[in-house]
Amino acid sequence: MNAETLASIQETVVSTATDLGIKVLAAIAFWVIGRWLIGVAVSMVRRALEKQKVDPTVLRYVGSIVTVTLNILLVIGILGYFGFQTTTFAALIAAAGIAIGAAWAGLLANFAAGAFIIVLRPFKVGDFVTAGGVTGTITEIGLFATTINTPDNISTVVGNNRIFADTIQNFTNNPYRRVDLKCQLSGAADHRAAMQLLREKVGAIPNVLSQPAVDVEILDFTLVGPVLAVRPYCNNDHYWQVYFDTNRVIREALAEAGFPAPMPAQNVIVTQSA
Numbered sequence: 001m002n003a004e005t006l007a008s009i010q011e012t013v014v015s016t017a018t019d020l021g022i023k024v025l026a027a028i029a030f031w032v033i034g035r036w037l038i039g040v041a042v043s044m045v046r047r048a049l050e051k052q053k054v055d056p057t058v059l060r061y062v063g064s065i066v067t068v069t070l071n072i073l074l075v076i077g078i079l080g081y082f083g084f085q086t087t088t089f090a091a092l093i094a095a096a097g098i099a100i101g102a103a104w105a106g107l108l109a110n111f112a113a114g115a116f117i118i119v120l121r122p123f124k125v126g127d128f129v130t131a132g133g134v135t136g137t138i139t140e141i142g143l144f145a146t147t148i149n150t151p152d153n154i155s156t157v158v159g160n161n162r163i164f165a166d167t168i169q170n171f172t173n174n175p176y177r178r179v180d181l182k183c184q185l186s187g188a189a190d191h192r193a194a195m196q197l198l199r200e201k202v203g204a205i206p207n208v209l210s211q212p213a214v215d216v217e218i219l220d221f222t223l224v225g226p227v228l229a230v231r232p233y234c235n236n237d238h239y240w241q242v243y244f245d246t247n248r249v250i251r252e253a254l255a256e257a258g259f260p261a262p263m264p265a266q267n268v269i270v271t272q273s274a
Contacts, residue, residue, distance in 0.1 A: 130169040
């Protein structure tokens with residue numbers, strides 16, 4: 001190997017190393033600057049959404065989606081600068097996405113359901129709901145699951161897909177709800193007087209609404225006597241207070257007014273021996 005060949009090889013190596021070094025430095029610069037620009041863009045989006053008083057959960061969703069999307073575009077751009085076929089890389093990403101989707105179908109279903117919950121907003125944090133078979137107060141709406149605190153103070157995490165696939169009842173959306181109770185009267189009692197008395201006494205309970213007025217009507221008949229439906233209305237926050245107070249008032253008001261206590265019916269059969 002003569003001197004000219006060595007010089008040519010050395011020149012080629014130096015040139016290649018220089019080009020590679022420049023590209024590596026450029027790629028690092030692109031990555032650092034790109035990440036900084038992504039952070040700026042995400043911050044701008046979040047600030048714009050915060051000014052519109054968007055729900056914090058929506059902010060997390062949008063921030064995550066924007067960050068992931070821009071990072072993928074940044075990586076594709078850097079690979080394209082190095083001469084890689086970005087179309088091939090995009091196809092690999094798509095194939096990987098399909099494989100991940102098949103393996104994590106449940107998680108992705110929860111994620112998609114969470115996105116629909118955020119967009120359609122059937123409930124928000126602080127609402128009292130029945131969702132996914134669980135009744136309680138919404139404490140957190142996450143990317144994959146929603147946390148519900150039940151009335152007996154148990155924090156329950158329910159997958160978003162289960163919530164979105166089931167019936168959702170929101171007790172907080174409306175300004176009031178009905179409390180359904182029953183009152184058994186004796187057959188000897190004056191039902192009209194009892195109904196009027198209960199309307200007055202139950203209507204005076206704290207947090208019972210005057211409009212709609214308390215409903216007291218005959219619901220059913222038994223062998224003991226008529227059964228009254230007693231239905232006051234209240235805000236959901238006062239439901240259990242009104243529920244228990246109404247039961248107490250029914251018992252006390254009828255007893256103080258001297259209404260006879262309902263007694264179980266008894267059949268007495270008398271047989272006469274021959």
